[in-house]
Amino acid sequence: MSETLTKLKSHLQQVTDLQNAAAVLYWDLEVMMPEGGAAPRARQLSTLSRIAHEMATSDELGTLIDAAERELAGADYDSDDAALLRVARHDFDEATRLPTDFVAEFTKLTAESHEVWAQARAEDNFSHFAPYLERILEMTMRRAEYLGYTDHPYDALINTYERGMTAAEVKRIFDAHKPALIDLIGQIGEVEGRVSNKPVHQHFDTSKQREFALWVVEQFGFDFKRGRQDVSVHPFCTNFSRYDVRLTTRFHDDFLNPALFGLMHESGHGMYEQGSAPEIDGLPLAGGTSLGVHESQSRMWENIVGRSKPFWSWAYPRLQQTFPAQLGSVSLEDFWRAVNTVERQFIRVEADEATYNLHIMLRFELECDMVSGKVAVNDLPREWNGRFESYLGVTPPNDKEGVLQDVHWSGGMIGYFPTYALGNLLSVQYFNAALKQHPNLHDEFAVGKFDTLRKWLVENIHRHGRKFTSQELTARITGGQIDPSPYVDYLQTKYREVYGL
C-alpha cells in the first residue's frame, strides 16, 4: 500500500473512531444514563463531533484525498481502495461545503426547535412551532445552496440521506404507485370487518415477549456475540463496528406488535451492519450505504419474512406455548391475519404495509412545496389534513395526530422521509431477486431456516458497505432501477389472501 493511502486510511480511521465513540455515548444516553447526566453528556458529544468535524474537513485530509485520486486514477471501480476514495471524497466535499458557523447555528436552532416542537405537540399547538419551522426552512434553503444541486434544491437535501437520489426520481416512483395504493386501501376499507386484530391486543408479559422476540431474531441470524438488545423509549439500532451492534426495543404489556415486529425490524438494520466486510471495518466505507437500503433490510425481516404465513406456520406453535391463555384458541390463520391488519391510522409509525407509503408521499409533497415556496408554513395544517383525507379517506382530529406528529422537521431533517418509502419498495425488489436464485425461501422459513436469505443479503448487499450507492446496488441486483410495481404486486397478493379480496 502506498504511503499516501496508508496515511489516508489512518486519518479516516481516526475520524471513524471518534464518530463511533460518539455513537457509544449516544447509545448510553438513550439506554443507560441516569437522568442527571444530560447536560455534561451533551457537552461531551458536542466536543467529540466538533473534533471529528475538524478532522473530517482538515486541509491535511483534502491534500491526502487529492494525492490518492492521482495515484488511484484508473483503478478498478469495484476495488475497496477505489470505493473508499469515492466515499472519502463525497464525505469531505459535503462536510467542507457547509461553513462551520452555519453548522453551529443550525445545530443550535434544531436543538431549541426540538424542545419547542415537543411542547407544541403535547399542547396540540402548531402556531407555537411555526416560527421555528420557518427559521429551519430558511436555513435548510441556505443549506441546499451550500451543498449545491442541478435541478431542484430538494435534490441537495435528499442526497444527504440517499446519495444520488433526486426529487424528480422520487416523484416518478411515488406517482407510479400512489393510485394503486389508494385503490387497494379503498377495497380493503369495504371489507375491513373480515379481519380482527384482537389477538395481538391482549395482556402479554413483557419478559416473555422479550424471550420470544430474542429467540426469533437469533434464528434470523442476528449474532449476539457481536451485539446486544436493550430497552429504550424510542427503538433504534446503532453500532460502533461490525463487531458491536446494539438493538433497542420498547415493550407494551397490552400489545404484542411493537416489541416483536420492532425487534425483527431493528435486527434487519443490525444484520446489515454485522454483514459489512471485515476488511473495511473501522473505515468510512463500512456500514449501510443509504437510509433507503438500510430500511429495505429492516422491512424485509419485519414484513416480508416476519409477517409471512410460512414464518408463522413455524413460529406460531412456540408463541402459543409462550402465551397459552392468550393464543391457545387462536388459529394460525387468524393470528396471521391479525398481524396483517390494515387500518387507516393517523400516525405514520403505527402504519401498516398498505398505508405506510401514502403517509410518506404526503410528507414528500409538502416538503417539496415548502422548499419551492408553494406552501407557506402557516398553511401546513390545512394542507396536511386535506391531502390525508384524499389519500386515506379520514381526517386527523388534531395537529398532534397530524402535522405535528413527527420529530424530523424540528431536527432539520427535511429530505429524510422518502427513504422510508424507498426502503419498502427495495425490500420487495431485493427479496424477489433472492427468490429468483433460491426459489425455496418460503419453504425454508416454514421450517425455521433463514440462513439462505441472510447469506444472500450478505453476499449481495451487506458486505459491500458503502461501495455502491442505492441505485448502483439496485442495478447490480435487479438489472434495473428502483421500481414500485413489485411492491404493489406483493401487497395485492398478500391482501387478496388476508382480506379475501
Added chain:
Amino acid sequence: MSETLTKLKSHLQQVTDLQNAAAVLYWDLEVMMPEGGAAPRARQLSTLSRIAHEMATSDELGTLIDAAERELAGADYDSDDAALLRVARHDFDEATRLPTDFVAEFTKLTAESHEVWAQARAEDNFSHFAPYLERILEMTMRRAEYLGYTDHPYDALINTYERGMTAAEVKRIFDAHKPALIDLIGQIGEVEGRVSNKPVHQHFDTSKQREFALWVVEQFGFDFKRGRQDVSVHPFCTNFSRYDVRLTTRFHDDFLNPALFGLMHESGHGMYEQGSAPEIDGLPLAGGTSLGVHESQSRMWENIVGRSKPFWSWAYPRLQQTFPAQLGSVSLEDFWRAVNTVERQFIRVEADEATYNLHIMLRFELECDMVSGKVAVNDLPREWNGRFESYLGVTPPNDKEGVLQDVHWSGGMIGYFPTYALGNLLSVQYFNAALKQHPNLHDEFAVGKFDTLRKWLVENIHRHGRKFTSQELTARITGGQIDPSPYVDYLQTKYREVYGL
C-alpha cells in the same frame, strides 16, 4: 473573566470531555460490550486517548498556562481559578515530560505484559512473567528520570498517584505502625477461634443481595438520579461528571461480603465524585484529589460506618428479614463479629482491616528495593514469601497466591500500592475530625441517619475537587500530617471488642 482564562478553561474542558468520553467507552467495555467488540473498542479508546494527550500537551495550552500564571500571580491560593491553574500546570508538566514515543512504547509493553501476567498467574509460573517485569522495571526507571525527583526515583512514581508524596514519607508512616499491626494480628491469632465467619458464608440469593445493598448505599446518600449500579467482573467506580457516577459490583451467591461491602466501598468513591462542586464540573479541577484520599472515602463507608456496630444495630433487622432462613437465628453480636473476622489470608483484595496495610507494606518495600536495585526481579518470589511469613506468620503456598496475585506491576503501576494503605489511615483521621464536630455520629448511624457525616465530607473534602493535595487537605482538616496512630487506635479498640482481647 479574562480572555486568557476563558480560552484556557475552554481548552481544558475539551480535554476533560475527551477523557470522560473515554471513561464511558471503558465502562461500556467492562459492563455492557458484547465479546466481539473488544478489538475495535481498543482502537477507539486509543484514538481518544491519543487526541486527548495531543491536546493536553499542545504548545497552545502551554502558552495559555504561561499567560494565565502571569495574570493570576498573587491570586488567592484557595480560589477556584488559582487552584485550576495549579492543577493545569501540574498535569501539563507531567504530560509533556514524557516523550510521546516513550508513552506509546510503555503502553504497548504493558498491554503485552498484562496478557503474559494473566497467563503466568493462571499457570503459577513466575519465570514466564519475569522478563516482562524486568522490561517494565527498566522503563519505569526511565519514566522516573523523565518525570524528575529530588531524593529517590520512587518519589516520581508515587507522585503520579499521590501528588506531593515521597518514598521517605511513606516509609516514615509505614514504619510507625507496622509493629503495632504485627502485634495486633499476633494477639488475634491466639484467640481466632472466638469468632466465626460462618454467618456470611451461606447461600444468599443475589437479587436479594442487590436489593439490600442498593438500599444501604442509597441511605448513605449515594444519589441514583446522578448514578447507577451494574455488574462487572472486577468492581469499580467511574464517572463522566458529578452528574453521572457509575458503581459496579460482583455478586457471589455463597458469600455476602463481596457485593455488600464492595458496594458500600464503591459508593464511598462515588459520593466523593458526586460531591465535587458544580462550579468546577467538566474541568480538570473536578473529582478526587488523589488515590489515597479517594480510598479514605471508600474505606470510611465500607469499614468505619459499614462494619460498625451502630450501623448494624439499625440495618441488621432488615437484613434478617431479607434472609430469614440464613440469619433469623444469628444474633446481631455474632453477625457483627462475623463481618469483622481477621484472617491471615494470602490475597490482598480479600484482606481485612487489620492485615490490609501489611500486605501493602510488603509491596512498597519490594518496589523500593526493585527501583533501587537491591532486589532482582528473579528474587522476588523468595523475597515475597519471606517477608509475608515474617509479617503475617504464614507462607503463600505458590506464586499465584503470592507475588503474581496483583495486576498492578503488569500494568506498569509501580508506586500505586501505598495509596491503599494511606487511604485506610486517612479514613480514620478524617472520621475522627468529623466526630469531633459531630460527637453523635454513631448514634445517628444507629437510627439510619448518615447525612451529617456525608455533608461534613462534602464540605471539608468532596467539594474541593483537586484544589488541595492530600497533605494540604489533611493539614486543613486535622492541623497535622498523615498519621497512622489514629488508625491503630481504631483497630485496637474494635478488635478488643470483637475478639475480647
